[in-house]
Amino acid sequence: MLQRLAASSRWRAAVLATSAARCLSSGSVTITDPLNYWAGRRKAGQEKCSTENVYEPATGRILCHLELCGGDEVNQAVKAAKSAFGYWSKMSGMERARIMINAAHIMESRREEIAEMEVVNNGKSITEARLDVDSARLCIEYYAGLASTLAGQHVQLAGGSFAYTRREPLGVCAGIGAWNYPFQIAAWKSAPALACGNSMVFKPSPVTPVTAVLLAEIYAKAGAPEGLFNVVQGGQETGSLLCHHPDVAKVSFTGSVPTGQKIMEMASKGIKPVTLELGGKSPLIIFEDSDVENAVKGALMANFLSQGQVCSNGTRVFVQKDILPEFVDVVVKRTKAISIGDPLLESTRMGALVSRPHLDKVLSYVQQAKAEGATVLCGGEPFVPSDPKLRGGYYMSPCVLGDCTDDMTCVKEEIFGPVMSVLSFETEEEALQRANDTTLGLAAGIFTRDVKRAHRVVEHLKAGSCFINNYNVTPVEVPFGGFKMSGIGRENGQVTIEFYSQMKTVFVEMGDVDSLF
Numbered sequence: 265m266l267q268r269l270a271a272s273s274r275w276r277a278a279v280l281a282t283s284a285a286r287c288l289s290s291g292s293v294t295i296t297d298p299l300n301y302w303a304g305r306r307k308a309g310q311e312k313c314s315t316e317n318v319y320e321p322a323t324g325r326i327l328c329h330l331e332l333c334g335g336d337e338v339n340q341a342v343k344a345a346k347s348a349f350g351y352w353s354k355m356s357g358m359e360r361a362r363i364m365i366n367a368a369h370i371m372e373s374r375r376e377e378i379a380e381m382e383v384v385n386n387g388k389s390i391t392e393a394r395l396d397v398d399s400a401r402l403c404i405e406y407y408a409g410l411a412s413t414l415a416g417q418h419v420q421l422a423g424g425s426f427a428y429t430r431r432e433p434l435g436v437c438a439g440i441g442a443w444n445y446p447f448q449i450a451a452w453k454s455a456p457a458l459a460c461g462n463s464m465v466f467k468p469s470p471v472t473p474v475t476a477v478l479l480a481e482i483y484a485k486a487g488a489p490e491g492l493f494n495v496v497q498g499g500q501e502t503g504s505l506l507c508h509h510p511d512v513a514k515v516s517f518t519g520s521v522p523t524g525q526k527i528m529e530m531a532s533k534g535i536k537p538v539t540l541e542l543g544g545k546s547p548l549i550i551f552e553d554s555d556v557e558n559a560v561k562g563a564l565m566a567n568f569l570s571q572g573q574v575c576s577n578g579t580r581v582f583v584q585k586d587i588l589p590e591f592v593d594v595v596v597k598r599t600k601a602i603s604i605g606d607p608l609l610e611s612t613r614m615g616a617l618v619s620r621p622h623l624d625k626v627l628s629y630v631q632q633a634k635a636e637g638a639t640v641l642c643g644g645e646p647f648v649p650s651d652p653k654l655r656g657g658y659y660m661s662p663c664v665l666g667d668c669t670d671d672m673t674c675v676k677e678e679i680f681g682p683v684m685s686v687l688s689f690e691t692e693e694e695a696l697q698r699a700n701d702t703t704l705g706l707a708a709g710i711f712t713r714d715v716k717r718a719h720r721v722v723e724h725l726k727a728g729s730c731f732i733n734n735y736n737v738t739p740v741e742v743p744f745g746g747f748k749m750s751g752i753g754r755e756n757g758q759v760t761i762e763f764y765s766q767m768k769t770v771f772v773e774m775g776d777v778d779s780l781f
């Protein structure tokens with residue numbers, strides 16, 4: 265079975281020919297197989313379809329020419345999903361769970377292959393990519409476990425009459441993903457959707473289109489009906505075709521705030537529910553009673569995963585005045601020690617940013633920070649690896665900015681790169697007021713040994729995902745999502761079942777109609 269899957273894609277076949285264990289090396293992959301998938305198979309674009317280049321961030325090479333879906337293709341994918349919905353939604357939760365568990369097993373067996381392709385397309389380190397695949401698998405296992413627990417309520421009424429509620433699927437759900445966690449986002453959206461009996465058409469970011477189709481193949485191989493999980497490639501045009509499609513019942517979106525606003529507007533035309541996982545500019549507050557080594561580790565996790573391209577990052581690091589010099593000393597030392605380079609090497613801790621324009625944007629934020637009075641304590645420069653094949657890659661040295669103030673652009677705007685802004689504070693009240701002084705509210709963190717303070721501060725933080733003495737840990741059992749302009753709805757956890765299902769109320773009369781007429 266796995267051989268058949270492997271043979272279905274040319275890059276994989278090439279890889280198998282080279283080595284059975286560790287497969288890809290940066291600069292060696294070219295993708296020619298179609299990346300669209302519906303009705304149970306990969307689909308090549310129509311002859312006239314437009315294409316876009318996809319790059320390998322580690323080298324700057326062209327990885328493939330992406331075939332973008334237009335109206336016809338989107339219609340076909342939605343039609344396939346609608347047909348699968350008819351079948352899937354009538355299966356019992358246990359039956360759905362069995363297929364999802366099969367999918368999780370297949371995913372586990374293909375972990376390395378998926379992780380490597382994620383690295384090749386996204387630029388993050390192989391160590392992180394493996395964790396992303398694990399998170400995807402765990403999410404599918406978790407929602408497989410919940411699939412058979414979907415239940416309603418029985419409400420006893422006067423005269424023996426009663427009512428009951430049923431939790432029903434929505435129909436065809438559209439998933440639209442960002443480029444920072446391409447595979448994980450596709451799983452975080454599809455797992456709860458499928459567990460509830462929906463089908464899905466997923467559109468990855470055109471910057472990272474490569475791994476979603478692997479998820480589609482895995483679901484199909486696990487026994488899902490044709491059309492249950494489909495992939496259409498494209499950018500905003502394809503995304504908006506999905507949002508407007510009359511047979512799409514819900515849109516689940518991960519991406520930036522401006523696009524989230526457009527998605528909500530489009531969905532509002534059909535009164536479609538939305539899940540919006542948007543951006544952040546999250547605070548991390550480090551009190552003077554913290555274990556400084558531990559707080560530094562937290563600050564690094566809050567800023568430098570995935571080259572800093574993480575929505576929940578705690579990029580505004582507020583450090584209480586008395587420990588500021590010690591904190592800065594250690595954080596700078598540890599940031600300088602981060603090994604940057606080939607993301608497929610085990611020793612690499614920071615790979616390449618996702619694209620050249622994005623790298624340039626992040627570097628320009630560092631320049632602007634300097635111009636506005638911040639001090640570059642380390643990094644913030646383009647990084648050129650010694651390996652010649654990596655010279656065209658999109659690398660930069662992770663950056664710590666000191667002497668930051670709340671009015672600086674680097675403190676106000678989401679940079680979405682490896683740039684940490686360090687700010688000093690004196691009192692708890694002041695830290696809270698400044699931490700909450702933003703239109704965003706995705707995440708927040710606090711380091712302290714004082715358990716009472718930890719819970720008191722968290723209660724007042726205006727953020728959907730708060731961390732005490734850690735940062736950026738997202739077990740799939742725990743809901744994740746934002747307050748304010750960071751989003752609507754949640755991913756993961758039990759509550760997400762509510763965002764992929766609807767409640768029907770059934771009233772049952774046991775007597776006669778008591779008519780007023």
Ligand SMILES: NC(=O)c1ccc[n+]([C@@H]2O[C@H](COP(=O)([O-])OP(=O)(O)OC[C@H]3O[C@@H](n4cnc5c(N)ncnc54)[C@H](O)[C@@H]3O)[C@@H](O)[C@H]2O)c1
Nearest residue numbers: 441442443468469499500503504519520523541542543575
């Ligand atoms: N909260 C979260 O869980 C989370 C997770 C990852 C990323 N993000 C956020 O995502 C952003 C970075 O990702 P990005 O640059 O890919 O975001 P983006 O908003 O540019 O694009 C996201 C997706 O939306 C699509 N899209 C763009 N315009 C569209 C339109 N008009 N209609 C329909 N679809 C459209 C894109 O093709 C892509 O698939 C950051 O702001 C980050 O904070 C949030």
Ligand SMILES: C[N+](C)(C)CCCC=O
Nearest residue numbers: 444445574575576736738
């Ligand atoms: C798993 N992380 C690192 C918390 C990322 C969640 C998805 C946001 O970008």
